[in-house]
Amino acid sequence: MPNIAVFIEQRDGAVKKVAWQMLSEARRLADAGGGEVWAIHLAPAAGDVAAKAGAHGADKVFNAMDDAFTTYNSELWGTALANFCREKSPDVLLVGSTALGKDVAPKVAGKLGCACISDAVGLTHDGDWTVRRPVYAGKCFVELTPTGGPFVVGVRPNAFVIEEKAGAGAVEDFAASLDGVEPKATVARVEAGDGGKVELTEAEVVVSGGRGIKGPENYELIEKLAETLGAAAGASRAVVDAGWVDYSHQVGQTGKTVGPNLYIACGISGAIQHLAGMSSSKCIVAINKDANAPIFKIADYGIVGDLFDVVPALTDEVGKLKG
Numbered sequence: 001m002p003n004i005a006v007f008i009e010q011r012d013g014a015v016k017k018v019a020w021q022m023l024s025e026a027r028r029l030a031d032a033g034g035g036e037v038w039a040i041h042l043a044p045a046a047g048d049v050a051a052k053a054g055a056h057g058a059d060k061v062f063n064a065m066d067d068a069f070t071t072y073n074s075e076l077w078g079t080a081l082a083n084f085c086r087e088k089s090p091d092v093l094l095v096g097s098t099a100l101g102k103d104v105a106p107k108v109a110g111k112l113g114c115a116c117i118s119d120a121v122g123l124t125h126d127g128d129w130t131v132r133r134p135v136y137a138g139k140c141f142v143e144l145t146p147t148g149g150p151f152v153v154g155v156r157p158n159a160f161v162i163e164e165k166a167g168a169g170a171v172e173d174f175a176a177s178l179d180g181v182e183p184k185a186t187v188a189r190v191e192a193g194d195g196g197k198v199e200l201t202e203a204e205v206v207v208s209g210g211r212g213i214k215g216p217e218n219y220e221l222i223e224k225l226a227e228t229l230g231a232a233a234g235a236s237r238a239v240v241d242a243g244w245v246d247y248s249h250q251v252g253q254t255g256k257t258v259g260p261n262l263y264i265a266c267g268i269s270g271a272i273q274h275l276a277g278m279s280s281s282k283c284i285v286a287i288n289k290d291a292n293a294p295i296f297k298i299a300d301y302g303i304v305g306d307l308f309d310v311v312p313a314l315t316d317e318v319g320k321l322k323g
């Protein structure tokens with residue numbers, strides 16, 4: 001019976017949405033094929049995370065509460081998760097492919113000497129595990145069958161749908177056993193970047209601006225539409241490289257990967273490196289004055305027009321609808 005463990009990533013008590021997505025998928029897999037769903041939660045205090053993890057499908061929630069888990073440190077987190085896998089032996093440990101997750105997942109795998117598959121968008125079990133992930137900036141997918149276990153899978157945010165289907169939700173303490181662990185580097189302080197009001201990778205709606213906005217002063221158009229929609233504001237690399245907005249807004253192969261329900265691309269041509277970061281969005285709307293722009297090939301809805309006319313008109317209409 002395969003047991004699936006899910007790392008519950010939280011910052012200041014706020015759990016990353018991808019954790020609930022992974023738990024929901026793990027619940028679906030366990031319901032179909034047996035086994036248990038476990039949540040492993042590293043934090044200074046429990047809060048209401050265990051109850052929420054149970055509501056999202058966890059049969060067991062392992063709380064490793066320690067002041068050491070106040071500010072992220074890859075050595076401490078990596079050791080704790082590796083110790084958890086050694087002691088509890090899940091078949092697989094799922095870790096969200098967030099900035100923290102991308103850092104800690106290979107650390108855990110390195111400590112366990114096991115496979116680490118990053119950026120997964122699918123997971124199946126029929127005796128063997130199969131993990132699906134994109135390659136060549138999303139042009140193709142590969143399906144990998146890891147051997148041995150446990151193994152670590154980094155899961156792309158928004159690859160799985162959240163479903164509140166409760167598991168048994170039994171809570172157990174887990175001693176992370178950090179005595180003697182001496183991190184080679186410590187985090188002196190964390191400075192929040194200018195990432196906008198809504199975090200890109202967590203957003204349900206993203207509005208992004210490309211070189212078509214012509215200059216930094218016009219990024220305001222993107223921000224206004226985003227604000228009206230309650231969305232996060234993104235950008236292409238062209239905009240970021242030009243210094244028009246901060247790097248934290250960049251969507252794409254070398255930026256952030258988003259998977260919102262709605263992605264509105266304004267004045268973005270649709271280069272493969274940009275698509276790599278947003279093509280898994282549920283609904284894509286492209287606004288571009290060039291009817292032959294590649295972005296229209298993957299758009300669900302296309303508006304051929306000048307963004308300086310279309311974006312303010314859209315913002316007005318959405319504003320009216322929202323009253």
Ligand SMILES: Cc1cc2nc3c(=O)[nH]c(=O)nc-3n(C[C@H](O)[C@H](O)[C@H](O)COP(=O)(O)OP(=O)(O)OC[C@H]3O[C@@H](n4cnc5c(N)ncnc54)[C@H](O)[C@@H]3O)c2cc1C
Nearest residue numbers: 210211212236237238252253254255267269273274289307
């Ligand atoms: C290794 C590598 C990694 C990369 N990583 C990334 C990445 O992570 N993210 C990323 O985005 N790019 C990335 N790039 C860059 C990528 O190749 C493109 O250069 C970039 O995405 C282009 O940005 P853009 O679409 O904003 O600009 P352009 O390609 O210049 O497109 C601008 C678009 O705006 C339209 N337009 C112009 N004026 C208007 C108007 N008034 N109204 C409406 N439409 C208008 C034009 O028709 C055009 O289609 C990477 C490149 C490399 C080599």
